[in-house]
Amino acid sequence: MHAPRTALLSLDDIGKDYAATVLDGVSLTLAPGEVLALTGENGAGKSTLSKIVCGLVSPTRGRMQLAGQPFAPTSRRDAEAQGVRMVMQELGLVPTLTVAENLLLDRLPQRLGWLRRGALHEAARAQLAKIGMDGIDPALPVSALGIGQQQMVEIARNLQDDTRVLILDEPTAMLTPRETAHLFAQIERLKSRGVAIVYVSHRLEELQRIADTVAVLRDGRLVDVRPMAGVRESELVERMVGRAVHEHEGRPRRTSGARLLSARGLGRGQVVQDVDIDLHAGEVMGIAGLVGAGRTELIRLLFGADRADRGRIDLHWPGAASPPGGRWRSPMQAIRAGIGLVTEDRKSQGLLMPQSIRINATLSDLGAVSRGGWLRFAHERGIARRLVQTLRIRSRSEEQAVSTLSGGNQQKVVFARWLHRECKVLLLDEPTRGVDVGARADLYAELDRMAAAGHAMLMVSSDLRELMAMCDRIGVMHAGRLVAVFERGAWSEQSLLAAAFGNTPAAEAAAPTSSPVSA
Structure with a gap:
C-alpha cells in the first residue's frame, strides 16, 4: 500500500x-x-x-x-x-x-x-x-x-x-x-x-x-x-x-511493392491543398503534423467521407475500380473498391455503440455473412469470435454490447471490422488512441501481417514515436499541404517537428528525394 x-x-x-x-x-x-x-x-x-x-x-x-x-x-x-x-x-x-x-x-x-x-x-x-x-x-x-x-x-x-x-x-x-x-x-x-x-x-x-x-x-x-x-x-x-512486448524501434524498412493508390492535386477548400501522394503494397506510410494541419481531412478525402473539390484519386491494382471522375462520391464507393478507415472518433463515427461486437465487427461486409439475403448467424459469430481472439478483445463474448467495453477494446472492434474485410488500402486515423501497450503491440503485429500480405496503410498519429517505430515513410502536413516526405533512416523527431511548423527547407534536406512530396 x-x-x-x-x-x-x-x-x-x-x-x-x-x-x-x-x-x-x-x-x-x-x-x-x-x-x-x-x-x-x-x-x-x-x-x-x-x-x-x-x-x-x-x-x-x-x-x-x-x-x-x-x-x-x-x-x-x-x-x-x-x-x-x-x-x-x-x-x-x-x-x-x-x-x-x-x-x-x-x-x-x-x-x-x-x-x-x-x-x-x-x-x-x-x-x-x-x-x-x-x-x-x-x-x-x-x-x-x-x-x-x-x-x-x-x-x-x-x-x-x-x-x-x-x-x-x-x-x-x-x-x-x-x-x-x-x-x-x-x-x-x-x-x-x-x-x-x-x-x-x-x-x-x-x-x-x-x-x-x-x-x-x-x-x-x-x-x-x-x-x-x-x-x-x-x-x-x-x-x-505479464509478457514480453515486441518493439519496432530498430526494424528495417519494409520492401514496398507496386503502387496501389495515387492522389494528384487533391484538395478541399483551404483545409487540404493540392496534395500529391502514393501508397505502395507492403508499406505503412505515416502522416504527421500539428492539430489543424489537415491530416484527418486528407484521410477523409481519400475515403470519400468528404468530397474533394479538385484533384483526383486513382487505384492501380488489377481489377480496381477508381472513383468516377477521380473523386469518391461516398464512403460506400471507397469501401466497395477496397479501402477501409479506422476513424479517430470511434464513439460517434466508428461504432454502433448499443450493438454487439459481432454486429460491429462484420458490419462492413454483410455479403460475407449472408446468403440469399439471409444472415448466416453461426458463420458471422465464428468470424467475430476469431477476431476477438486475434486482437485479444477483453469481453465476456462476441455478443457483448460495444458500449460496455473499455475505450481501448472499442478501438480494437473498429480495427476488427477492416481486418475482416481485408481491404487493399487501410487508412488509420489515430488508431491506437487510448490503447494500452500490450494491445498496441497486437495491433502493430496485425499491421505487419497486412503489410507482408501486400496491403498498403496510411497512418495519421499525433505520437511521433509511434510513427517512427511503425512507418516506412512519414509525410508531414502544414497548413493543409503535404510539405515533406521522409524515408526511414532519414528522419528524426526534430526534423519532423521542424517540418510540422513549416520549416520545409530542413525537412527537404533530411529527405533526399527528387521532390519533397513524392514517393
Whole structure:
C-alpha cells in the first residue's frame, strides 16, 4: 500500500462488481501536490476506479476519505462540489454550444436573468489562456473544432480554482507536443497549489516526465505501487501485461511493392491543398503534423467521407475500380473498391455503440455473412469470435454490447471490422488512441501481417514515436499541404517537428528525394 505524505484522498479496499468483478481490493492514498500515474492494460479497471472517485460509479465495497472526512459522492456534480474533477477520455462537451458556453456552463455570468456575453467571452479567454489556447475564438461552436482542440477545451473546463483532486484520463491522446507542453506546465502549477492529480495514461514516456508515483492495475487488482524515479518502461510493461512486448524501434524498412493508390492535386477548400501522394503494397506510410494541419481531412478525402473539390484519386491494382471522375462520391464507393478507415472518433463515427461486437465487427461486409439475403448467424459469430481472439478483445463474448467495453477494446472492434474485410488500402486515423501497450503491440503485429500480405496503410498519429517505430515513410502536413516526405533512416523527431511548423527547407534536406512530396 502506498503511503506518501499526509493524505488528501484515501481509497480503502475499493471493489466493484458487475457481471464479474472488475475491481478487487484497491487501496491507495494521494497527497496534496502529488501526481499519481495510474496505468494498466485496457480492462484493468483504471476507468472504473476513476469514475468511482468522481461520483459516476458507486463502489460495491470499500470506503474513501477526502481530507480526513468520509467521501462518497453520489454524482459527478456532488464530487465537483467537493473539489474532485475528472477530464474523461470520451469528451463530454455539448457540440451545439459555443466554446465559452461549454467552459462556463455551470456558472454563466448573468444580469437580471440575461446572459452577459461580453463577460462570458472574457472569462472563457482567461480560461483558455491557462493552457495556451487563447487563439481559439470562444464564440465558435464546439462542433467547429477538431477533436484535439475539443480535448483542450475539456481540459480547460476542469482547471478550476476550487479543484482539490484532478483526474486526467488519457489527456494527451489527441494533443500535439506543443499542447502537451502547455498541459504539463499547468500540471506543475496545480501541484504547486497543492492539487492532487491522478494521471491515467498508456504513454509511459509521459508518466516518467510528469508523475511522482506510479500505480499499476491488472485484472482489477493493484499489482504495484512505487516512486516513479528510476522506473524503466520495460518494468512497467512487464507489470502491466505479464509478457514480453515486441518493439519496432530498430526494424528495417519494409520492401514496398507496386503502387496501389495515387492522389494528384487533391484538395478541399483551404483545409487540404493540392496534395500529391502514393501508397505502395507492403508499406505503412505515416502522416504527421500539428492539430489543424489537415491530416484527418486528407484521410477523409481519400475515403470519400468528404468530397474533394479538385484533384483526383486513382487505384492501380488489377481489377480496381477508381472513383468516377477521380473523386469518391461516398464512403460506400471507397469501401466497395477496397479501402477501409479506422476513424479517430470511434464513439460517434466508428461504432454502433448499443450493438454487439459481432454486429460491429462484420458490419462492413454483410455479403460475407449472408446468403440469399439471409444472415448466416453461426458463420458471422465464428468470424467475430476469431477476431476477438486475434486482437485479444477483453469481453465476456462476441455478443457483448460495444458500449460496455473499455475505450481501448472499442478501438480494437473498429480495427476488427477492416481486418475482416481485408481491404487493399487501410487508412488509420489515430488508431491506437487510448490503447494500452500490450494491445498496441497486437495491433502493430496485425499491421505487419497486412503489410507482408501486400496491403498498403496510411497512418495519421499525433505520437511521433509511434510513427517512427511503425512507418516506412512519414509525410508531414502544414497548413493543409503535404510539405515533406521522409524515408526511414532519414528522419528524426526534430526534423519532423521542424517540418510540422513549416520549416520545409530542413525537412527537404533530411529527405533526399527528387521532390519533397513524392514517393
